[in-house]
Amino acid sequence: MSATTLAPGTTNPTASRTSPYRLTFGHVLRSEWIKFRSLRSTWWTLGITVLVMVGFSLMFAAVVSSMESAGVSAEEAGMGAADGVGVMVVTVGYTFAQLAVAVLGALTVTGEYSTGMIRSTLSAVPRRLPALAAKMIVTGVVTAVSTVVAVGLSYLVTYPILSGKDMTVDFSSAEDQRALIGVVLYLTTVALFSVAVGVLLRSSAGAIFTLVAVFFVLSMVLSIVLGVTGAEWVQTLMNSLPASAGEQVVLGGGMSSPDAIGPWPGYAVLAAWTAALTVTAAVVLKRRDA
Amino acid sequence: MIEARGLTKRYGPKTAVDGISFTVRPGTVTGFLGPNGAGKSTTMRMIMGLDRPTAGTVTVNGRPYAQHRSPLTEVGALLDAKAVHTGRSAYNHLLAMAATHGIPTKRVDEVIDMTGLQSVAKKRVGGFSLGMGQRLGIASALLGDPKTLILDEPVNGLDPEGVLWVRNLARYLASEGRTVFLSSHLMSEVALTADHIIVIGKGRIIADAPVSDIVDGTRQRTVRVRTPHATQLAELLTGDGATVTSDEPSLLVVTGADAAGIGELAAAKGFVLHELTPVTSTLEDAYMALTADSVEYQTESAQNHVGHGAAGTSAGAQATSDSLEGAQR
Numbered sequence: 378m379s380a381t382t383l384a385p386g387t388t389n390p391t392a393s394r395t396s397p398y399r400l401t402f403g404h405v406l407r408s409e410w411i412k413f414r415s416l417r418s419t420w421w422t423l424g425i426t427v428l429v430m431v432g433f434s435l436m437f438a439a440v441v442s443s444m445e446s447a448g449v450s451a452e453e454a455g456m457g458a459a460d461g462v463g464v465m466v467v468t469v470g471y472t473f474a475q476l477a478v479a480v481l482g483a484l485t486v487t488g489e490y491s492t493g494m495i496r497s498t499l500s501a502v503p504r505r506l507p508a509l510a511a512k513m514i515v516t517g518v519v520t521a522v523s524t525v526v527a528v529g530l531s532y533l534v535t536y537p538i539l540s541g542k543d544m545t546v547d548f549s550s551a552e553d554q555r556a557l558i559g560v561v562l563y564l565t566t567v568a569l570f571s572v573a574v575g576v577l578l579r580s581s582a583g584a585i586f587t588l589v590a591v592f593f594v595l596s597m598v599l600s601i602v603l604g605v606t607g608a609e610w611v612q613t614l615m616n617s618l619p620a621s622a623g624e625q626v627v628l629g630g631g632m633s634s635p636d637a638i639g640p641w642p643g644y645a646v647l648a649a650w651t652a653a654l655t656v657t658a659a660v661v662l663k664r665r666d667a
Numbered sequence: 668m669i670e671a672r673g674l675t676k677r678y679g680p681k682t683a684v685d686g687i688s689f690t691v692r693p694g695t696v697t698g699f700l701g702p703n704g705a706g707k708s709t710t711m712r713m714i715m716g717l718d719r720p721t722a723g724t725v726t727v728n729g730r731p732y733a734q735h736r737s738p739l740t741e742v743g744a745l746l747d748a749k750a751v752h753t754g755r756s757a758y759n760h761l762l763a764m765a766a767t768h769g770i771p772t773k774r775v776d777e778v779i780d781m782t783g784l785q786s787v788a789k790k791r792v793g794g795f796s797l798g799m800g801q802r803l804g805i806a807s808a809l810l811g812d813p814k815t816l817i818l819d820e821p822v823n824g825l826d827p828e829g830v831l832w833v834r835n836l837a838r839y840l841a842s843e844g845r846t847v848f849l850s851s852h853l854m855s856e857v858a859l860t861a862d863h864i865i866v867i868g869k870g871r872i873i874a875d876a877p878v879s880d881i882v883d884g885t886r887q888r889t890v891r892v893r894t895p896h897a898t899q900l901a902e903l904l905t906g907d908g909a910t911v912t913s914d915e916p917s918l919l920v921v922t923g924a925d926a927a928g929i930g931e932l933a934a935a936k937g938f939v940l941h942e943l944t945p946v947t948s949t950l951e952d953a954y955m956a957l958t959a960d961s962v963e964y965q966t967e968s969a970q971n972h973v974g975h976g977a978a979g980t981s982a983g984a985q986a987t988s989d990s991l992e993g994a995q996r
Contacts, residue, residue: 396740398768398811408766415759416752494752496717497760497807500744501767503716503733667717 402507409511413519418488422481423523426474426564430527431534433470438535441466445542461629463539463546464553467531468560468627474527475567475592475620482516482571483584490579499667509662513572513655520568524561552629555640559626562644567592570619570651576658596621603634612636616646623647668693668846669714669815673723676709676870683709685870686723691848691863693814696841698861698878699850702958706870707850708746711819715744727815739768739811745804745818753793757784757803760792765810778806783832797824805833815846822856834860854954858882868958881957890926892919892933893942900938904929917941 413419441462489495502508532546539545547553571588578584599621603611615621616638625643638646669691676684684706691697701707712718714725716733724731727742735741751760761775779788782802787795792803801824808816818837822830837860841847851857857864857878864881866874874881894900897919901911909923921929926945933940 396737396812398740398770399737400739400768404767404769408763411759411763411766412752412755415756415763416754418754488752488754492752492754493747493750494755496712496746496750497764499717500715500746500750501739501764503735503738664719666712666719 406511409515426477427527429474430470434531438538462544464556479571479588482568483575486575487581521565524564573654573658592620619650671725675722677721693846695862696847698857698864701867742815743808743813758788782806818849890921891944896938
């Protein structure tokens with residue numbers, strides 16, 4: 378019964394013919410984009426990223442504005458030079474947004490391991506590395522675009538609060554330009570770092586725990602230790618860790634201690650960590666049984 | 668065409684697949700039969716390049732799977748019904764799989780129709796029953812219109828109509844000249860679907876032959892005889908070359924003689940027969956007979972292990988170990 382209804386439509390007898398379909402990197406990239414956009418968790422984490430960025434900007438703008446009205450200058454409040462306040466307002470949310478971005482990056486891979494999807498992925502792309510590369514490109518591009526959108530929205534919603542006090546972003550300032558480019562680069566690199574961690578750890582819980590520790594807890598604990606002891610080795614350690622070194626590209630001179638690594642060298646440290654983890658992830662993915 | 672040569676997979680000290688060689692030919696359905704844990708799934712994962720063989724090689728249509736330019740058109744595989752992200756809809760899963768090879772959306776709709784998933788295609792896979800998951804896995808395997816199909820336990824979780832559908836689909840695909848390799852732990856299922864059977868037990872190939880050969884070669888015909896003259900009759904039959912076993916004093920199970928012969932022999936000697944029943948063993952019995960050795964092998968090796976472990980500790984343990992091994996032989 379079933380045979381007569383299903384068999385005729387099954388396939389044209391093409392078994393002997395050469396198929397027109399080809400596995401190409403462009404196709405894999407498209408596949409990874411379809412996978413990325415067809416999960417709710419993707420949109421949740423992206424939404425949270427933007428919301429956190431904009432929300433913190435608004436909060437920070439309100440605080441700065443009320444202090445200014447009360448006659449406390451930004452400099453006195455320990456926020457660095459007054460001319461950097463505008464850019465700090467629109468980028469400040471990265472501290473929390475990076476957690477959402479890390480979850481997004483990790484889930485791209487660990488979600489496939491926990492559900493078994495990885496076996497479908499690696500069957501379709503048996504050389505494996507194109508799939509990893511495509512995942513990183515999709516995750517990176519989407520994170521970069523989302524960060525640009527979030528920063529843009531932050532600028533727009535805080536403009537009415539800050540414009541009267543002449544504290545908006547100075548697009549002609551090299552420092553402000555660096556911080557704006559820096560926050561996009563930083564969050565994008567964090568996302569790529571997280572994809573690599575996801576490949577290495579395979580478990581969602583393990584990867585997210587590790588990433589929260591690396592990008593949040595560790596830098597917070599170390600800056601407290603540095604504040605209390607002022608020990609040189611703590612600063613040296615912070616200058617070589619992915620989060621506390623990498624975020625200098627956003628913070629710049631303003632809020633950082635004088636011994637902190639410079640913005641671009643700091644970003645280079647994060648980029649080096651990410652590159653090293655990506656290479657390790659690629660080697661492991663290529664060799665490991667799926 | 669699938670060709671395995673000396674294919675081996677070890678996980679630590681455990682050997683899951685032990686140097687197997689076999690060929691799966693196009694135009695036929697080849698059943699891959701074995702008890703759970705015999706190495707079927709591991710073998711199939713190695714064919715698909717998901718697990719790396721410890722030794723040996725396996726090729727599909729002439730080359731290792733990963734070296735094909737468009738793998739999904741060479742091989743379609745159902746390895747695990749739940750190799751799908753639970754948060755994605757069936758349609759989007761198939762769309763993403765198809766996209767890797769530039770397979771058009773039209774083909775995605777086609778395989779959805781073919782597998783009867785129309786009503787649930789837009790639903791998230793997390794809520795699927797095992798049977799629907801199985802259908803989605805088969806849809807996935809058919810996407811690339813592949814020359815070779817590998818189906819690991821395809822009828823698991825399917826209702827009777829679904830089982831029949833898989834059976835007919837497998838036969839239809841083979842009739843088109845494709846290679847169809849499907850595994851099962853049920854002899855009856857494989858015997859109904861396959862033309863050729865490869866039996867695996869404890870990671871080794873136990874049999875590799877057409878279905879009819881396997882069934883005839885291992886199917887035993889015995890005759891059950893109930894008689895008050897059991898002892899005398901048994902002596903006579905054994906003298907004629909038959910094998911006789913007995914569980915009860917008046918009951919004989921005879922192998923190597925047919926019912927007519929036994930009846931005539933008994934009549935000639937004037938023995939009274941209370942029962943004379945020819946017994947044909949089922950396919951499952953044949954399968955059990957085939958795999959029984961591999962199960963025995965398992966327990967024996969476990970005992971050996973205990974013996975050798977004790978040997979190293981002391982002279983007393985050595986003696987115990989020797990007697991243990993002696994008792995075994």
